[in-house]
Amino acid sequence: MKNSFRFVGKFLKLVCFGIVPFMLLSGGSKVGVTNNKLDDGTCSFNIIGSTNFHIDGFASFKRITEPDNFGNIADKLVLSFSNCDTKKMHNLEIVIASTNTDDVGVSVGKHKIKNIHCLINRFSGVYGFADLSEVGELPFFVKSGDVIIKESISNKVDGNLEVQLENANGESLNVKGSFNALIKV
Secondary structure: OHHHHHHHHHHHHHHHHHHHHHHHHHHHOOOOOOOOOOOEEEEEEEEOOOOOEEEEEEEEEEEEEEEEOOOOOOHHHEEEEEEEEOOOEEEEEEEEEEEOOOOOOOOOOOEOOOOOOOOOOOEEEEEEEEEOOOOOOOOOOEEEEEEEEEEEEOOOEEEEEEEEEOOOOOOOEEEEEEEEEEEOO
16 A cells, blocks of 8 residues: 555656646647748738738849948848739838948848938948838838848848838838848849
């Protein structure tokens, strides 16, 4: 009888301190989370603000290397996004500029939005604008946030962005989503 109580006690300890915590930590709460890969040349963004909507559209990019008047070289990655709906035109353009002489081109990684308080000559950072007909006629400008470049090869740029936009009336929008841009021909 004494041995059966020990056996039951050890069994309950194993269940309570071994199996149950393992089941709780095994990631059961991640059901429904998907990491869908976008098709080449597409983007998917959620817009949240005075009007909430979703944009599924086209994504393209171009790389520009420009010298300024002082001979400084600036590498720019220009990301362009537009929707598929011809009735409601939405365009978003993000420019990542780098004047870093150590690297060639814009690097993979997180790029923070910078406020522009002067001319963009010799500017190194991220800026952008959006023309969203669903929200109004005024253009929106990127105020804060991040653009994450996960992969950047000669003909494709893959990443995420989470930015806050603002227009001249002080209206703000949050844009969050993913893109898989192809080179603009």
